[in-house]
Amino acid sequence: MQIPLSVNPNGKNVIVVLGVFLGLDYLVVFARFWARHIKRRPFEFNDWAMIVALASVTALYFVEVVAVRNGGVGLHVAELVVHWGGMPTIFTAGKLVLTADILWNLSTLTIKMSILHLYISIFGLTSPRFRKTVWAVMGFCILSTVVFVIQILVLCRPLPFFWDKSIVDGKCGSLPLTYLIPGIIITLEDVAVLALPMPLLWKLKLKTSKKMGAIFIFGIGLIICLISGVRLKYVIELDTEDFTASIWMFAILGTMEPMLGIISACLPVVPSIIAHHSDRRAMALTSKGNSSNASKSYGSRSTKVSNSSHAEHPDFERLSDYDYSFDNSAKPMGPQTHVVGGNWNKPSSKGRSAINVTRQYAIDSYQGRQV
Structure with missing residues (x-):
């Protein structure tokens, strides 16, 4: 049963807000690959990781949409039981929440892999110590993500008890704690990823415009860290007895985190596209100006040659300009x-x-x- 968005304004907010950010994700990823094309650079690991991240975020968004339309996320459990399909609707919501958790972990991991590998590509040769540090952070992120996914899958025994509490002898651990501990660790990982290149960037002599661009990009990274922190607040306030009504804001903030991560990871390539098109425009204007100057110069030289050819020379006789008609004899x-x-x-x-x-x-x- 599909629940109309007109009766679920919270669910509508989930779909609209996340839909806007997903559109921005596709835009910046397209810009990233277009930059690769115009620079004629081959795909690297960070590009492939970004493709996986975009696919994961897209899947996560549509899981959220189905959770709103078919699982009633945004509405109270009591409303779902009475008006919108009863327990099967709640079961659907539980299954989709579990799926969203796994996709969220996959998307955040691949985004971090893309960013960290990009760090290695840019700074790895200049600082071997930095390169080793980045590899260590990558390893920790992979290990922590594997642990978090396993933790989600073993939270309830048997697994269907996660969404169907009517199963006899089923038991679950603490859902808020399962979200809280990984949330804190992932927030610390975000801060570490953001701070890693700072010492090297401070040593570089950049133009003011490039410094402002770097500040803007890292500003988005800081926003991601803040969102991670705010999301923890909703984890603490999560009501497991009425989870469909209490999880909708958590769904928005949680999904916005990887979506903003994609934007932050792809923004560094945008200046190269702008520079490319600016150079082409400048070349076109220069070519047009040179062509115009050449025409004027040619006309000026033609006039001079014509005038000099008309000048009287003491040893030559000027011929008449009369148009003579010659016969063929x-x-x-x-x-x-x-x-x-x-x-x-x-x-x-x-x-x-x-x-x-x-x-x-x-x-x-x-x-x-x-x-």
Whole structure:
């Protein structure tokens, strides 16, 4: 049974808010891969990890949507029992919450792997000590995630008792404690990932614009840490007897954490795209300007050549611009020598020699004159 969003405003908030952030995730991941394309760089491990992270976050979002529409997340358990399908609806909510927990751990892990591997790609060669530290943090994140997933799967024995409390002899551990301890550790991991490159960044001499960009990116990382801290508050206040009504804000904050993590991990590539398109625009404007200048220069040179060709020379006779109509009566002749322009058989006062012009063909006649 699908529950209308009109009767579940809290559930509607879950779908809308997380849908907006999921759209932003796809936008920044596309920008990341577009940057790889224009820079002609091959995919690295951090890119593949980001693909897995995006797939996990997408799956997590749709699990949340189904949990709202079919599991009644956002409504009180009493309302679900009376009006919206009864216990089967609550069972559906429990199964989806368990699935969301596993996907959340997978998405946060792959995002951290992507960020940490990017650190190695950027700073690993310059600082072997930093490289070893990053590998150690990566190992700890992997180990802790495996432990957290196992903890979720063994929380209730048998496992179906997690969503069906009517099972005889079933038992569960403390659900708030199961969320609280991993939440604290993951928050500390977020802080460590955020702080790792700080000493190296402070040593770099960056332009003011790049420093502001780095501050903005790490500012998003700080917001993620704050969200992790606020999420712990809702873990403590979680009411297991009415979990569908008390978990909706936890669902928003918990899912926003990996969604913002994707944005933070992909933002460093955005400046390279902006720089690429700025360079192309600058090259286009420069090419246009050079073409215009070349045209003007060519026109100027043409004018100068034309004017100089019209100038009078003391040793040459200027020909008329009359458009003569030649007939086709031309006959081959033996080589003949003619003197062009004045008496060139005698040296001029400037010591120039005569110019002899030899031709193989002569025109018998043209309109208006005889040869």
